Amino acid sequence: xxxxxxxxxxxxxxxxxxxxxxxxxxxxxxxxxxxxxxxxxxxxxxxxxxxxxxxxxxxxxxxxxxxxxxxxxxxxxxxxxxxxxxxxxxxxxxxxxxxxxxxxxxxxxxxxxxxxxxxxxxxxxxxxxxxxxxxxxxxxxxxxxxxxxxxxxxxxxxxxxxxxxxxxxxxxxxxxxxxxxxxxxxxxxxxxxxxxxxxxxxxxxxxxxxxxxxxxxxxxxxxxxxxxxxxxxxxxxxxxxxxxxxxxxxxxxxxxxxxxxxxxxxxxxxxxxxxxxxxxxxxxxxxxxxxxxxxxxxxxxxxxxxxxxxxxxxxxxxxxxxxxxxxxxxxxxxxxxxxxxxxxxxxxxxxxxxxxxxxxxxxxxxxxxxxxxxxxxxxxxxxxxxxxxxxxxxxxxxxxxxxxxxxxxxxxxxxxxxxxxxxxxxxxxxxxxxxxxxxxxxxxxxxxxxxxxxxxxxxxxxxxxxxxxxxxxxxxxxxxxxxxxx
Amino acid sequence: xxxxxxxxxxxxxxxxxxxxxxxxxxxxxxxxxxxxxxxxxxxxxxxxxxxxxxxxxxxxxxxxxxxxxxxxxxxxxxxxxxxxxxxxxxxxxxxxxxxxxxxxxxxxxxxxxxxxxxxxxxxxxxxxxxxxxxxxxxxxxxxxxxxxxxxxxxxxxxxxxxxxxxxxxxxxxxxxxxxxxxxxxxxxxxxxxxxxxxxxxxxxxxxxxxxxxxxxxxxxxxxxxxxxxxxxxxxxxxxxxxxxxxxxxx
Numbered sequence: 001x002x003x004x005x006x007x008x009x010x011x012x013x014x015x016x017x018x019x020x021x022x023x024x025x026x027x028x029x030x031x032x033x034x035x036x037x038x039x040x041x042x043x044x045x046x047x048x049x050x051x052x053x054x055x056x057x058x059x060x061x062x063x064x065x066x067x068x069x070x071x072x073x074x075x076x077x078x079x080x081x082x083x084x085x086x087x088x089x090x091x092x093x094x095x096x097x098x099x100x101x102x103x104x105x106x107x108x109x110x111x112x113x114x115x116x117x118x119x120x121x122x123x124x125x126x127x128x129x130x131x132x133x134x135x136x137x138x139x140x141x142x143x144x145x146x147x148x149x150x151x152x153x154x155x156x157x158x159x160x161x162x163x164x165x166x167x168x169x170x171x172x173x174x175x176x177x178x179x180x181x182x183x184x185x186x187x188x189x190x191x192x193x194x195x196x197x198x199x200x201x202x203x204x205x206x207x208x209x210x211x212x213x214x215x216x217x218x219x220x221x222x223x224x225x226x227x228x229x230x231x232x233x234x235x236x237x238x239x240x241x242x243x244x245x246x247x248x249x250x251x252x253x254x255x256x257x258x259x260x261x262x263x264x265x266x267x268x269x270x271x272x273x274x275x276x277x278x279x280x281x282x283x284x285x286x287x288x289x290x291x292x293x294x295x296x297x298x299x300x301x302x303x304x305x306x307x308x309x310x311x312x313x314x315x316x317x318x319x320x321x322x323x324x325x326x327x328x329x330x331x332x333x334x335x336x337x338x339x340x341x342x343x344x345x346x347x348x349x350x351x352x353x354x355x356x357x358x359x360x361x362x363x364x365x366x367x368x369x370x371x372x373x374x375x376x377x378x379x380x381x382x383x384x385x386x387x388x389x390x391x392x393x394x395x396x397x398x399x400x401x402x403x404x405x406x407x408x409x410x411x412x413x414x415x416x417x418x419x420x421x422x423x424x425x426x427x428x429x430x431x432x433x434x435x436x437x438x439x440x441x442x443x444x445x446x447x448x449x450x451x452x453x454x455x456x457x458x459x460x461x462x463x464x465x466x467x468x469x470x471x472x473x474x475x476x477x478x479x480x481x482x483x484x485x486x
Numbered sequence: 487x488x489x490x491x492x493x494x495x496x497x498x499x500x501x502x503x504x505x506x507x508x509x510x511x512x513x514x515x516x517x518x519x520x521x522x523x524x525x526x527x528x529x530x531x532x533x534x535x536x537x538x539x540x541x542x543x544x545x546x547x548x549x550x551x552x553x554x555x556x557x558x559x560x561x562x563x564x565x566x567x568x569x570x571x572x573x574x575x576x577x578x579x580x581x582x583x584x585x586x587x588x589x590x591x592x593x594x595x596x597x598x599x600x601x602x603x604x605x606x607x608x609x610x611x612x613x614x615x616x617x618x619x620x621x622x623x624x625x626x627x628x629x630x631x632x633x634x635x636x637x638x639x640x641x642x643x644x645x646x647x648x649x650x651x652x653x654x655x656x657x658x659x660x661x662x663x664x665x666x667x668x669x670x671x672x673x674x675x676x677x678x679x680x681x682x683x684x685x686x687x688x689x690x691x692x693x694x695x696x697x698x699x700x701x702x703x704x705x706x707x708x709x710x711x712x713x714x715x716x717x718x719x720x721x722x723x724x725x726x727x728x729x730x731x732x733x734x735x736x
Contacts, residue, residue: 443567456583
């Protein structure tokens, strides 16, 4: 009668899993949109709409040419139907007054949207220690605390503004870490990116606030292609967080972002992501296709880049935040929790490329798969012949919930110097019926029990999140998993 | 002694994977009693304990399980726990990533909540649990370790008895709690059980060995075979079994 009991457990689970996605609403707003389809004219039109300098149009056109010659990568452990790039709109922006002097001028409809998402933009209620840049579909609609940051010399604005106001930075650094033709999705992004965040921390400055970008896809038919560029000059420090949500549609939305980080001498960048795009319904219908290229360059000696990601949403996640450890004594870190449920698929991990002497890297990856989902860790540790004394430690843990989920680990390690030290640890565990029964017998509910096990499993990663978000991430995960044991 | 038994099992038939394991089992237990259940391997002792606790893999085919006069067959394991039924597992489950302290506190607070009593914060809880630790001679070090992870066999069993004492359950089912224990650990655990037992509680001891019954005196001894209780006697029955084996009953 095991089947029977599993059935009853499964119905409980289904009930709980089907709790509606909280952020699934969409906002009706007048928008400025470019017709669906992609060709050179669309690329030109985007550039024109944004009144961009010539060098950027050239950058886009070159990327578009490259992209046309490339094919969608198929090596990932993901299954999805071909994306029709002609059926996507590449620009969708809320119709608004040109420049906003204060947040009070933001369309009240938008303000309300973000209130609903738990992000208050109104002057009185802003998160006390976090400056936020808000990207809605294709454009940045507001950036908070700009003046306060400017007093410290920190530039934090949308990338569109940066293109106008700080073209030298853009010329020098855009595409310097993720070259135009790096991969299919980064080429696409380079051609059609519409907005994103830009941040520059000057020499010897520790950024006084957490910086953050909140990405919201609203339009059903538009893709979101944002571009983030963060430069930390000598001896500077910054911590940055991005959050993402999208409405619930039966169709799939494409999100192809590129994030480039540059850390100069002794600089340190900490980049955290809490990704909660709509993941599709229990049959796998709808949800965001998340194809993201994130890479950090530790250019100067003693610099450090740390990625932390909590990936809970998206129908498909394809993402490998990486570090190029070029300077001597540089440090790269990657902490990840990737959770998949229902029919979600995630192929995620990191690349650590060691060039500098005594460069060090650490990868801690925690994959949780529930339902019929597929969760894959894919990583590369490449220690080149120049990286004398380099060290890497990788730990990849998988947690399976129920009997139908799938976890894979593909670690690639390449070492070209005998002075390097590389360690790899991996484990797989399972939350099964017996553990749940143990909790229940002690009077502890399924929800509480799973919450406890998940937060225990993830604690090494959550410890890396900025304090305000650690609790949130904890909650988010248990919410997503409630009852997914069967 | 109240007239309503704390546990009354009537004509209980239960199966797992469509194999009928319990075949018409009857048992009546009153407050203040300790019932030892003995019997050869595969006679259905552990199945009985799982069925009483409401394990979802087992199906009750027929019969009644009355706890203080109320049928509990339709209740979830969680609800049975809240009512005061405790199962000390034969093989306590390891729960990676969850500290014993958090686990114990959560269980304690779940019970508090059910009884409309205030939940305790971690500091208050530490005071409560430290007193209980002494009863089973466990070191506070165990609170910081993950639930049963890397515990020795004896440590796991002590941890079960600790939970029983903490939750102050009215009906406790101890499934082979004495298996795999050395003599000192057996004494410690027996002392814990005896300190815990009083006239308002009842205990079912599932065991293979007479030696536990030297320390914890049973009111009745039952012999199970083939899914039924085939013989009931007093403490003397266990001694007789020790000498003659189960074959003697056939």
